[in-house]
Amino acid sequence: MVSGLAGFRGAVSLAVALSVPQTLDSGEPFPDRAFIVFVTSGVIVVTLVVQGLLLPGVVRWARLPRDTSVDEEQILAETTATEEAIEALPQLAAEQGTTPQVVEWLRQEYEANLATVRARRAGTDDDPALLHNRHYTDLRLALIATKRATVVRLRDESQIDDTVLRRLQAALDNEEVRLAGREQVE
Structure with a gap:
């Protein structure tokens, strides 16, 4: 029809x-x-x-069903890419001369990302990995708002120049955009 x-x-x-x-x-x-x-x-x-x-x-x-093929392909690509990145991490870290602390931090971050992607694949919105990721993103966005208010206050109190304010705001904007993109992926 x-x-x-x-x-x-x-x-x-x-x-x-x-x-x-x-x-x-x-x-x-x-x-x-x-x-x-x-x-x-x-x-x-x-x-x-x-x-x-x-x-x-x-x-x-x-009541046609929603086309999920693109979402499924994206989840497959994210899962595979993250798994292969985790596998390559020790070799790349050795080549780069990276400290063990940085390697462990990155491994944990990638594994948390992988758990989030797998939870999205399973389709459970209340999965601990997704909740952890949402809480992390929400907290980071709130911290960015606090940092933004602080640098504006410092400029208003004439402790920093407008040029410094613009540089810091640009860095905060970049971080906020990155986190907003992360939110959309979830």
């Missing part, structure tokens, strides 16, 4: 109507050609209006 209403609406009909010759082989004008084009155009306009107005209601009535 939805496909029928959303399909073509007269493109072929109009092409056929316009292909009617203006004159016959005898040189006389084709009888009622203008009427044929007019009626065809009228039918096309009516179907565009009627079907266009009915389509949203029919789509709601049909």
